[in-house]
Amino acid sequence: MAAAVVLLLSGCGGPGTPATPGPPTKPGNDGVVEPSQQASMPSGIVFTDNLSARRTMVTVHDITTGSLLARAAVPKGVLFLDAGAFDATMGRLAYVVDCELRLAVLAGEEYVEAARWEPSQAYGEGPQCFEDPEFSDDGLIRVRVGEGRTPGRIMAVDPAAPATAPKDEGDVSERKEKILRIPGVTDGRVRLQQAGEQIFSVSAEGRIPGSETLDSFSYRCSARLDDTRRLCGSEYEDDRQLYGSVAMLTLDLGVGTATFEQIAPKSKARSPKVLIAPDGKTIAIHDSTGWYTTTLDGGGTPARQPLSDAGNPGKALFWH
Structure with a gap:
């Protein structure tokens, strides 16, 4: 076409x-844009x-x-x-x-x-x-x-x-929903939209052990690390954060399963925005309490950053 x-x-x-x-x-005296x-x-x-x-x-x-x-x-x-x-x-x-x-x-x-x-x-x-x-x-x-x-x-x-x-x-490939199991979690499932090799709108939900609520935990996984890994933020507060406030999701499309690894501990804040640094190793977390950074090894509590006190610059898009 x-x-x-x-x-x-x-x-x-x-x-x-x-x-x-x-x-x-900017144009000079001759009006020419160079x-x-x-x-x-x-x-x-x-x-x-x-x-x-x-x-x-x-x-x-x-x-x-x-x-x-x-x-x-x-x-x-x-x-x-x-x-x-x-x-x-x-x-x-x-x-x-x-x-x-x-x-x-x-x-x-x-x-x-x-x-x-x-x-x-x-x-x-x-x-x-x-x-x-x-x-x-x-x-x-x-x-x-x-x-x-x-x-x-x-x-x-x-x-x-x-x-x-x-x-x-x-x-354009038609988008189709695919559901992956979360091993060891009752009713644990990851939903994703896939078109060809491209993956869209990844989310996860399931039942926390001992809970009577079917979807007692829920994560949105918007930050893409690579073809198989996403970073996810909990939509609920600390008592419903099975994998902490921020977790890394690894997809195994061939087997039909997905696994989680905690990156940031539980938090009273919910629905954090997660941005990946250009080095691919550091992440920024923004929630209702401020801006924080941590590393992907999940080895500590995220450190609060001075950007937290910069007012409201607008909608955060990405870490350039």
């Missing part, structure tokens, strides 16, 4: 000049906030000091973001407006639109729209294209070659 490509021009090139993937500088070296965001906890400004802002904070490291406004019309919208450096941002896939690059304290792709329209089909763009580990943007919320197809876009049309990678 082909798709039309719309390029935003910069510099002195004429019609058909590809957009430069790198971020532009490309500069690819910008990036510093490492830290990334937040988004669309309540305190006319435009959605992205900020990066140091968890160990609470200080603001960087901030940037995203293009108008972008209200909701997740980690997959950014590339590995946070120098590029992929998003959808009016059914078009768009690419913005970081320039100072703003993400500036650099390229856009229009979905192809075919005879006999309803209006086609791009949806759910996400940067993959290989640096490409993968995005669904289809009619409304129908499954559609997956297209791959190279942000470094905006003049190249998106590549059709085939139909």
Whole structure:
């Protein structure tokens, strides 16, 4: 399935000049926007906030000091973001407006639109729209294209070659629910949504020994470590935390079982947000009492961090 490509021009090139993937500088006296070296965001906890400004802002904070490291406004019309919208450096941002896939690059304290792709329209089909763009580990943007919320197809876009049309990678795999057993736990089960090799929305519930309540413990497992491991936060308080407040879940899809390992001890707070550090060994835990860090070996009580006293920067997205 082909798709039309719309390029935003910069510099002195004429019609058909590809957009430069790198971020532009501010126009000089001659009014020319010139490309500069690819910008990036510093490492830290990334937040988004669309309540305190006319435009959605992205900020990066140091968890160990609470200080603001960087901030940037995203293009108008972008209200909701997740980690997959950014590339590995946070120098590029992929998003959808009016059914078009768009690419913005970081320039100072703003993400500036650099390229856009229009979905192809075919005879006999309803209006086609791009949806759910996400940067993959290989640096490409993968995005669904289809009619409304129908499954559609997956297209791959190279942000470094905006003049190249998106590549059709085939139909979107249908999501199916899979249930895994938790050995040794009465009614213990892990529910996950799986589409092809990709796993979504992992959760677990079961009965704590001695409890008369069927689902006396419940965990949401949103932080992905790798293909088989997730970090999970308890939805209930300490008296219903069978595996502590934060636990690591290991999936064995071949056998149909899942096992837990406690990472953080029981807590009076519930539903913590768990973020994985870039080193893959440290995690941040955010709950109603503040921000904490600990390691994946689960060898101690999480340490409270100064970011706890930084007010409310917005919605935490990920640890960059």
